[in-house]
Amino acid sequence: MQHDPSITHEAQQHPISLYLKVWGLLFLLSAMSYLVDYMHVQGIMRWTLIIVFMLLKAGLIVSIFMHMAWERLSLIYAILVPPLVLLVLVRIMTIEANYAFWTRAIFMGGGG
Incomplete structure (x- = not known):
């Protein structure tokens, strides 16, 4: 079987700096989530902040690490x-x- 040069199957490569930046942002969001507990935020504000940080982290993970942003x-x-x-x-x-x-x-x- 001969290789057809017109058909190319290249894997999509993303720069490692993108992943490092997202990892840093995930670390920052996690730290902010822990600060909600550390600062003794109570009531609806506590749960709102925790859920917002959780959704932001989940969105970053799905879009970048699971490559959903390029689908x-x-x-x-x-x-x-x-x-x-x-x-x-x-x-x-x-x-x-x-x-x-x-x-x-x-x-x-x-x-x-």
């Missing part, structure tokens, strides 16, 4: 849309559960 848009949609739809459905179920609980509590004299 086709259809593949990105195929991977990201189903979890987002599930989150919407969970939110709708939470609202419905609260409605059912309070309806039971108001009209039946107890929530349990």
Whole structure:
């Protein structure tokens, strides 16, 4: 079998500096997440900060280390849309559960 020079299968190479910068950013985001505990941030602000840092780190890992940033848009949609739809459905179920609980509590004299 002869090699056809018109067909090239080159692996996509990214500079190591990109990975080192992302690694440094992940380290910084992790340090900021730990600082939330260290500074004794409480309440909704604590959980908001922790979740924001967590989502930023997950986004960096998926986009750079799992090479999602260089994939086709259809593949990105195929991977990201189903979890987002599930989150919407969970939110709708939470609202419905609260409605059912309070309806039971108001009209039946107890929530349990």
